[in-house]
Amino acid sequence: MRIWVPRPEPGATRTAARLRARGHLPLIAPVLVGRPTGTALPEERFAGLVLTSGNAMAVLDDGAVARLAGTPVFAVGASTAEAAARAGLGPVWEGPGDAAALARLITETLPPGASLLHLAGAE
Template sequence: MRRVIVLRPEPGAGRTAQAVARLGLEAVVHPLFAPQALEWTLPPAEDFDALLMTSAHAARLAGPALAAYRGLPAYAVGSATAAAMRAQGFDGVSAGDADASTIAARIATEGHRTVLHLAGTTVAPMATGSLHVRRIAVYSMTSLPPDPALLDDATPGSVLLVHSPRAGERLAEQVAPTARAALHIVAISPNALAACGSGWASGHAPDQPGDDDMLALLRGLCE
């Protein structure tokens, strides 16, 4: 059975591990980061005509202040982010499965102009077009100490799932080039794949960033 190493933070790591198990593969979770809530200043809700979140962590970690924006049209990138927003009391969340630029274009098309984007300290590039976007960081990703068990569990033939460029960089720091030749990478994007460095047995990234697209590549690699 092919072993799959899931490197993303919880709770997403658990969801991905369950999906990997449904493919008949062995999943081992080794998060490289953990999300941490930040203090943030609450801008008036009336200054905005839409709310955007591109990460489920933002919805979970923004805190009680998030309730002030429930009256705004709400947009999310990805079903997990939309579900986390609904769990915080947002009704009618509009979700997109592509990237942030795509949902930004949709927000503009639906007539909104001033958008509050609650996010992490590190975000993927987003083309805002005609939108005026105010981005506020409500969480950060804290690097976890290197875990020696990661190298022990990454047996020859294992596939490592990399969900961000930062994760790729951390992985490259922890796995020496001489230890990469028998390990495969499936990354969420070409940028994340490039951050992993060279020397791996193979490297793959989907055309569109998403867990399902990564799992499709994983399934093809393991057949």
């Protein structure tokens, strides 16, 4: 079966490999491209860094990673947690793969009112 893979890289290639292993013919044609927005990180310190996609790690430069070092990272799932750890961030808390469960993990770990930074894209 031919299957369209609309994910941005590097996820598109990983998804295509899994599809190929199952006998499918993937067509990689991303509808989004991840790239830095040029937005500077806020100056204040945060109680936690929220990552709902591993793609956020790809746009952090070395200076941003150094500034965020030591800040607890709350990652949506395993691959996002691995990306954060590879970049040198952490400690990393790995969520079970969905936003609602990640929110529960954060509220169970940090006190109410804790300041969080969510790295997210812009359309």
